[in-house]
Amino acid sequence: MASAQSLITAAALNQTYVSQDRSVVPALADVSLDVAPGEFITIVGPSGCGKTTLLRIMAGLLRPSSGTVHLLGRPITGPSRSVGVVFQDPVLLPWRTVLDNVMLPVQVLRLERERYRARALDLLALVGLTGFEGKYPHELSGGMRQRVSLARALVHDPALLLMDEPFGALDAMTREAMNLELQRIWQESGKTVAFITHSIAEAVFLGGRVVVMSPRPGRITDVVTVELGRPRDLDLMASDAFGVYARKIRQALGPRGLLE
Amino acid sequence: MRVSDVRQRPHVVLIPLVFVAFVAAWEAIVRAWRVPDFLLPAPSAIARALAAGLANRVYLEHAWITVAEALAGFLIAAVTGIVLGTVIAQFRLLERTLYPYVVAFQTLPKIAVAPLLVVWLGFGVSSKVVIAALVAFFPVLVNVIVGLKTVDAPKLDLMRSFSASRWQTFRFVTFPNALPFVFAGLDIAVVFSVLGAIVGEFVGSQRGLGNLILQFNTALDIAGMFAVLLLLAALGVALHLVMQAIQRRVIFWAQPDHVIGA
Numbered sequence: 001m002a003s004a005q006s007l008i009t010a011a012a013l014n015q016t017y018v019s020q021d022r023s024v025v026p027a028l029a030d031v032s033l034d035v036a037p038g039e040f041i042t043i044v045g046p047s048g049c050g051k052t053t054l055l056r057i058m059a060g061l062l063r064p065s066s067g068t069v070h071l072l073g074r075p076i077t078g079p080s081r082s083v084g085v086v087f088q089d090p091v092l093l094p095w096r097t098v099l100d101n102v103m104l105p106v107q108v109l110r111l112e113r114e115r116y117r118a119r120a121l122d123l124l125a126l127v128g129l130t131g132f133e134g135k136y137p138h139e140l141s142g143g144m145r146q147r148v149s150l151a152r153a154l155v156h157d158p159a160l161l162l163m164d165e166p167f168g169a170l171d172a173m174t175r176e177a178m179n180l181e182l183q184r185i186w187q188e189s190g191k192t193v194a195f196i197t198h199s200i201a202e203a204v205f206l207g208g209r210v211v212v213m214s215p216r217p218g219r220i221t222d223v224v225t226v227e228l229g230r231p232r233d234l235d236l237m238a239s240d241a242f243g244v245y246a247r248k249i250r251q252a253l254g255p256r257g258l259l260e
Numbered sequence: 261m262r263v264s265d266v267r268q269r270p271h272v273v274l275i276p277l278v279f280v281a282f283v284a285a286w287e288a289i290v291r292a293w294r295v296p297d298f299l300l301p302a303p304s305a306i307a308r309a310l311a312a313g314l315a316n317r318v319y320l321e322h323a324w325i326t327v328a329e330a331l332a333g334f335l336i337a338a339v340t341g342i343v344l345g346t347v348i349a350q351f352r353l354l355e356r357t358l359y360p361y362v363v364a365f366q367t368l369p370k371i372a373v374a375p376l377l378v379v380w381l382g383f384g385v386s387s388k389v390v391i392a393a394l395v396a397f398f399p400v401l402v403n404v405i406v407g408l409k410t411v412d413a414p415k416l417d418l419m420r421s422f423s424a425s426r427w428q429t430f431r432f433v434t435f436p437n438a439l440p441f442v443f444a445g446l447d448i449a450v451v452f453s454v455l456g457a458i459v460g461e462f463v464g465s466q467r468g469l470g471n472l473i474l475q476f477n478t479a480l481d482i483a484g485m486f487a488v489l490l491l492l493a494a495l496g497v498a499l500h501l502v503m504q505a506i507q508r509r510v511i512f513w514a515q516p517d518h519v520i521g522a
Contacts, residue, residue, distance in 0.1 A: 059421055078423065085421045091414045094513040095436045104432065108422040136513055156422075 007037045013067035026217035040193045042207030050218025084153030086163040090145035092137040099133040105156045123151040143174040163195045204245045212252040222252035301483035310487035325468040333392020334453035345404025366398045378464040392456035396449035407441025440514040443507045
């Protein structure tokens, strides 16, 4: 149940859907999760393990078949202002400039335009896009677009940031650079982050705790606490300690754990 | 133009070259076989007819009537097409109910209605405007509906994640997202509207380029007919280019290959 100190609590979530041949397919089975304020958790699992379903439920975009989610002590009934979502694709509006894309939530939520404009510019600086405010999405690289998407998710100052494999489409080097930046942004902003990935290395590198999920139906098989200091740098990924965590997660994933 | 430019873009030279070769061959054939003027006039005769018609302003007076009819029809079609298409796309029941009729009307050759409209509205300008509007209306309507329904799910999810209202989703995402389709429809419509005006003039009129063609036809002035056809071609190209220019400014973000019919 929702404890006083947790930011978001999922309790006994079940999600089923009816497939085309009308059989009932379980997507999530008995998923319970507690995330403390300021925590960075990563959720790792193979495709089809229901991690995106879990994120959509936490974002209020999907109602679970059974179970409850509490955000800041209140049950989630729909999308909340206290949540920012970064999707797999950047989902920028091509007819809006970078700054106007970041300002979209401010417009939709009818927030004070001038104050949040300053904040949007600060966030663009934070994600390293100063000077690109007036550019259009088609003028940016894939990594830059996802940074805009991150700034947009943060602009209305949500307590919780939900990220659904945001760097999955990027090349390996850009991805590592984005991981470093995300860690820095998380440390500077003090947000709570739930980050979905199918990369074990990414999960260990970013996560304070790594939630390991198995497929069909999606359930949590293990939660690994990663006791590596912050800020973590890329050299860490070659260290023995890192390797130990990676192996542990691979084992928790079981025979299906060969993901990379 | 440098040689290297031509090598990279040979069509820049080839396009006018084809035209010159075609006209030269035409001229040669007409002269060699002494083809009578009332069957196929030589390009030189057509050029003379065009120059004479333009000089005494007869062509321009008629052209102005046709352009006015076409543009008025186009504007009516654009506004009603966009408004009605938007309304239809908002309500699923309305769409399901009306779409079969839209398809039925679209497959009907609307030109066949022209004589009826001339009977109802007379030989003046108004019947031509209505025919032009009718012909141009359906490409706009269909493209608006399709465009408004072609929004990718992630964009809608994004708006939902901010608890956006229906109006906000429409204004910020669905409508701008549909604009490339709308412009594809308008581009077709502007050409269709000229077609509608001409057909209306054929059926019954006192003035306009369609009327002029009929007059020349009766007089067996084939060179004059060709001159008017050239004028119509130029008019069509001009309208298309204007649409393209507007389109490039308004939907600058859309790649041309993303736009249907462009």
